[in-house]
Amino acid sequence: MVWGVEDDAHEIVGTRFDHHTVKVSNQSLEPWLASRLKPVPSFNFFYTEIDGLPVAVLRISAAVLNAVAFDNIAYVRLGSHLKKLHDHPAEESRLYKQLDGTPFEYKSALVGLTESDALNLLDVPSYYRLQNMSVQTEFDVILDHFLNDRLIISTSDGACAITNLGALL
Template sequence: MTLERSHDYLLSLLRELVKLPKETEWVEFKQNHDPEKTGEYISALANAAALIGKQSAYMVWGIEDSSHEVVGTHFTPATTTYKQQELESWLLQKITPKIHFRFFEFKASNDKPVVILEIQAASHTPVQFDGVEFIRVGSYKKKLREFPEKERALWRVFDRVPFERQMAVKDVDEAEVLKLLDYPAYFDLTNQPLPEGRNGVLPLCAVLGMTRFHLTVI
């Protein structure tokens, strides 16, 4: 699922992330890029986000690790290739189960280039990279099998939250919600008249339980 993020949204997100006193289980700051490690971090951050109840986790390139100063990066995921493939395509092949993640390239307020990788939290099973499950322990990336207590806790989270009750996306406006939902097909299949206008569609979507996901609207 592809979501657009405005420049203002990304700047606001960056400000919130660099305010953190240190890296957390759901945020990793980088200056340089390594494709293999990025894949491992996607697994670790997705699993850690699920464990602590976050909907998303983030990797940020262009931030100095200790000071959280925005120093910029030369990493450009849109033009980066690895093993003769586009980076994002290669990562998608290695991630199991498939989760949503997306790179955002933009200029920070000091005009330094920054990249944010937004990663969906694991939902019903731990996320693997190249057949291995990872987890964050503090600010460190570890193999999940080395921490059986965290693995058990993660499975308890999955058991406690039914798939149908999990959030698909958050912080989307009403127009984006309607882009993501095939609402004409729903009303057609249920033999109901299609409401007129956005204000007619959205309340009915919520009342009728049109989707199996929750979407938070801003």
């Protein structure tokens, strides 16, 4: 959020805003904001001058695993409009895909496999060459290496999946 910039024309107009003096319900602005945001992101106020006019900026860190809600309502900006996130399921889906904490490398590329099928689809000799190790031939040893390095993963249904990292191999 920026104070001191005109909304429509985006011209610097200056501001007298000072978060230290603002009270909401007899509470200072920072603890009031923190009590309304869930989960509470880190946020900071910054002050500067542009063309000799004072400008204030509230910087709120990006969401990590969940959308940040204000008074238990998550919002999304669509163009210049602020909308309730739950009213826009496509945007909500896109957001949660971005917030998924699983790195791309460890997401499943191919699921529903047996351990044997997964290993047969992967380039076992190249794995050992890249690891500067001699090629192993025992199934359980190879499986253990590939599971430990998350090239394949066990899924909740008892099957096996090749991760994107394994697919890249």
